Amino acid sequence: MKTQKILLLFVLFLGTTSIMTAQKSKKESTTQNKTVTFYIARHGKTMLNTLDRVQGWSDAPLTPEGIAVAEYLGKGLKGIEFKAAYTSDLGRATQTTNIVLKAKGEKKIPITETEGLRETNFGSYEGDLNSKMWGDIALYLHFKNTDDLFANVKLSGVEEPLRVVKILDKLNMAEDYEQVRTRTQNALRAIAEKEAANGGGNVFVVGHGMAIGTMLSNITGVEVATPHMANASVCKVVYEEGKFTVVSFGDTSYVEKGKKEL
Incomplete structure (x- = not known):
């Protein structure tokens, strides 16, 4: 009889623990998914x-x-x-x-x-005239002028210009x-x-x-x-x-x- 009571208490304990764990997991999941x-x-x-x-x-x-x-x-x-x-x-x-x-x-x-x-971070170009930095980029990439460079940037983005700035940067910070x-x-x-x-x-x-x-x-x-x-x-x-x-x-x-x- 005593053994049965112990087993019953153990089963109830496991059941309560499982419910609490599930509730906690559900609560954490709901919280993490808030928009x-x-x-x-x-x-x-x-x-x-x-x-x-x-x-x-x-x-x-x-x-x-x-x-x-x-x-x-x-x-x-x-x-x-x-x-x-x-x-x-x-x-x-x-x-x-x-x-x-x-x-x-x-x-x-x-x-x-x-x-x-x-x-x-634009490295050694920080604080310099924009015309200087973009002019150097245009020259490095063999564009005729900055207008042609900007037209290309509108189509292709700034990934290539930033690559060039990093190359030309004298401070190695860009x-x-x-x-x-x-x-x-x-x-x-x-x-x-x-x-x-x-x-x-x-x-x-x-x-x-x-x-x-x-x-x-x-x-x-x-x-x-x-x-x-x-x-x-x-x-x-x-x-x-x-x-x-x-x-x-x-x-x-x-x-x-x-x-x-x-």
């Missing part, structure tokens, strides 16, 4: 943008125009509730993030800076296309997995034009065209069950909406 919707914006216009100088890891503050467009974006994003915000650790991106969230009326959401979202893509995609996936595990929701991200385009170029598993992004334009990207979907790229409608409100 994350990213609103990824390019920073506002800066001094180096205005002077037409190379701006990768080098930095400059926003101009009055850059501040205004960030405020427009913030107003245009009203009605979208963000759970968290992430930004490149470069000053122009963090400045844009703070302006957008203030204009939107967001005061309490956490902001995380990460170097993984930085712009491309990044090629795959380095930028790997760095930025790793950063976005880490954020996506973290936010999905925290229940999903809308997440605001501020980065840089070339880096964003490179990051999203094949994040769905298929190579897609990623045209030039205007300052404060937005890419909407959904992360669900481990996969990314690019809903829109370089959308300026939020800025236009904010302009009308102001």
Whole structure:
């Protein structure tokens, strides 16, 4: 009789443990599969943008125009509730993030800076005139002029120009296309997995034009065209069950909406 009671208690224990384990697994699975919707914006216009100088890891503050467009974006994003915000650790991106969230009326959401979202590093061309860097690239690739080079970039992307910049860089610091893509995609996936595990929701991200385009170029598993992004334009990207979907790229409608409100 005593042996039967012990066996019964053991069976009940195993059954309870199995149920608890199954419930825990189901809960973890549900949490991990929560959808994350990213609103990824390019920073506002800066001094180096205005002077037409190379701006990768080098930095400059926003101009009055850059501040205004960030405020427009913030107003245009009203009605979208963000759970968290992430930004490149470069000053122009963090400045844009703070302006957008203030204009939107967001005061309490956490902001995380990460170097993984930085712009491309152009090495010894940093801070130089864009005409100098692109002229050197055109010469190296045997284009007649930069106009012909830019026409080719529209069709083929920036992979080849970045390869050349890395070759010509005297500081040995420049990044090629795959380095930028790997760095930025790793950063976005880490954020996506973290936010999905925290229940999903809308997440605001501020980065840089070339880096964003490179990051999203094949994040769905298929190579897609990623045209030039205007300052404060937005890419909407959904992360669900481990996969990314690019809903829109370089959308300026939020800025236009904010302009009308102001």
